[in-house]
Amino acid sequence: MRQDHIISAKQLSRGDIEEVLDRAADIAEDPGAYADRYEGTLLGLLFFEPSTRTKMSFSAAMKRLGGDVVDMGTVESSSVKKGESLADTVRVVEGYADALVLRHPSEGSAKMAGEFVDVPLINAGDGAGQHPTQTLLDLYTIRENAGFEDLSIGIMGDLKYGRTVHSLAHALTNFDARQHFVSPESLRLPRSVRYDLHEAGAEVREHTDLDEVLPELDVLYVTRIQQERFPDEDEYREVAGEYQIGEDTLAAARDDLTIMHPLPRVDEIAHGVDDTDHATYFQQAHNGVPVRMAILDLLLGGDR
Amino acid sequence: MSDHELRVSKIRNGTVIDHIAGGQALNVLAIVGIDGSGGDAVSVGMNVPSDRLGQKDIVKVEGRELSQDEVDVLSLIAPAATINIVRDFDVVEKHRVERPDQVVGVLECPNRHCITTEDEPVQSRFEVLEDGVRCEFCDTIVREDLAELIVD
Ligand SMILES: [Zn+2]
Numbered sequence: 001m002r003q004d005h006i007i008s009a010k011q012l013s014r015g016d017i018e019e020v021l022d023r024a025a026d027i028a029e030d031p032g033a034y035a036d037r038y039e040g041t042l043l044g045l046l047f048f049e050p051s052t053r054t055k056m057s058f059s060a061a062m063k064r065l066g067g068d069v070v071d072m073g074t075v076e077s078s079s080v081k082k083g084e085s086l087a088d089t090v091r092v093v094e095g096y097a098d099a100l101v102l103r104h105p106s107e108g109s110a111k112m113a114g115e116f117v118d119v120p121l122i123n124a125g126d127g128a129g130q131h132p133t134q135t136l137l138d139l140y141t142i143r144e145n146a147g148f149e150d151l152s153i154g155i156m157g158d159l160k161y162g163r164t165v166h167s168l169a170h171a172l173t174n175f176d177a178r179q180h181f182v183s184p185e186s187l188r189l190p191r192s193v194r195y196d197l198h199e200a201g202a203e204v205r206e207h208t209d210l211d212e213v214l215p216e217l218d219v220l221y222v223t224r225i226q227q228e229r230f231p232d233e234d235e236y237r238e239v240a241g242e243y244q245i246g247e248d249t250l251a252a253a254r255d256d257l258t259i260m261h262p263l264p265r266v267d268e269i270a271h272g273v274d275d276t277d278h279a280t281y282f283q284q285a286h287n288g289v290p291v292r293m294a295i296l297d298l299l300l301g302g303d304r
Numbered sequence: 305m306s307d308h309e310l311r312v313s314k315i316r317n318g319t320v321i322d323h324i325a326g327g328q329a330l331n332v333l334a335i336v337g338i339d340g341s342g343g344d345a346v347s348v349g350m351n352v353p354s355d356r357l358g359q360k361d362i363v364k365v366e367g368r369e370l371s372q373d374e375v376d377v378l379s380l381i382a383p384a385a386t387i388n389i390v391r392d393f394d395v396v397e398k399h400r401v402e403r404p405d406q407v408v409g410v411l412e413c414p415n416r417h418c419i420t421t422e423d424e425p426v427q428s429r430f431e432v433l434e435d436g437v438r439c440e441f442c443d444t445i446v447r448e449d450l451a452e453l454i455v456d
Binding site: 085191192 | 415417418419420422423424425426438439440441442443444445
């Protein structure tokens with residue numbers, strides 16, 4: 001992989017993606033072969049907003065490669081609270097670690113930070129922008145369950161602010177995929193993402209109603225609709241209810257439909273769905289570790 | 305003396321920005337940061353007849369030549385504009401504006417969650433699209449009201 005940093009799914013070619021997924025499959029097959037590979041290597045975790053799971057997943061990945069992590073800790077207890085710029089923080093911490101993982105509430109933060117450091121930097125979510133490592137584990141899960149040949153995928157929920165959706169949509173333009181976006185009108189894909197999909201010549205359709213497309217889908221990727229996006233609670237309830245998946249919803253779905261969700265969920269997928277063959281979200285979450293091990297391995301120069 | 309030269313007086317030294325789309329002259333003045341308070345003589349002709357544009361605006365600024373940054377942003381709002389540099393009443397340089405691939409540090413990103421709007425040591429950077437601009441940090445696309453984003 002010819003990348004210094006992992007900032008956006010837009011930078012990843014099909015070749016880059018397949019290299020990560022192949023390496024992740026190799027790691028999942030034989031984790032022991034990678035267990036000591038990064039002994040003495042430190043990964044710096046800079047989480048400017050809480051995300052216990054993403055952080056744990058990176059931490060687990062680094063430790064399973066034999067390395068260790070140094071953690072900035074919570075924002076409240078760090079110098080960030082005293083007004084230090086992000087540019088200064090990353091320049092200091094790059095002296096402590098061999099690679100950095102950044103989660104930050106501002107869009108474009110990872111891109112900017114990457115311009116200030118020489119060690120590899122991984123974007124673990126920048127505001128409503130991008131979340132490329134989530135996308136790679138999503139793609140790994142899609143490849144395991146449905147494959148990329150003639151793929152028909154529905155992406156549903158908050159498409160406007162959902163960074164996992166933006167990253168996934170970009171990445172899927174590399175494959176033979178029909179993308180169906182299902183959301184309330186007020187949460188449709190942002191202009192910039194629609195622009196990129198159009199430029200890439202992707203096969204894209206937008207819907208407000210899942211019923212229109214459910215029967216033809218191989219994969220349904222569900223995201224959470226957050227209450228704070230709506231001016232009042234009644235309006236939220238009205239909308240959110242239409243985008244919930246229950247066992248009855250799935251009557252119209254294909255038997256081999258794969259349901260995914262970046263988690264955590266609230267009530268957009270009923271617990272009754274968990275026991276069906278459709279449910280793939282826990283498997284998807286577990287895939288985070290081998291996929292992030294693969295990303296670290298390729299960024300840190302694995303075979304060299 | 306031609307018709308529009310009667311409306312807009314000649315200048316000795318400075319810049320004439322011609323062939324601005326009708327109605328955009330005040331935005332052009334905003335780009336070059338001229339509000340009349342600096343004491344320079346400024347003439348503005350709005351909606352004067354033009355063979356090329358039907359109606360055009362024209363701005364003449366005494367004692368001031370435009371920087372490349374200013375010309376770059378100008379090109380986004382007035383893509384057909386011509387710039388004439390005048391020295392001692394003669395036009396010594398005349399060129400059309402060209403749209404750059406990128407404008408740096410001249411527009412402020414309208415996305416209030418964009419890292420470039422925070423107190424960081426980084427300049428704003430926009431890719432120039434066919435019909436607008438796009439923030440290279442947060443990807444926001446802007447097509448309307450670019451003049452409002454000009455950094456003071
Ligand atoms: Zn921006």
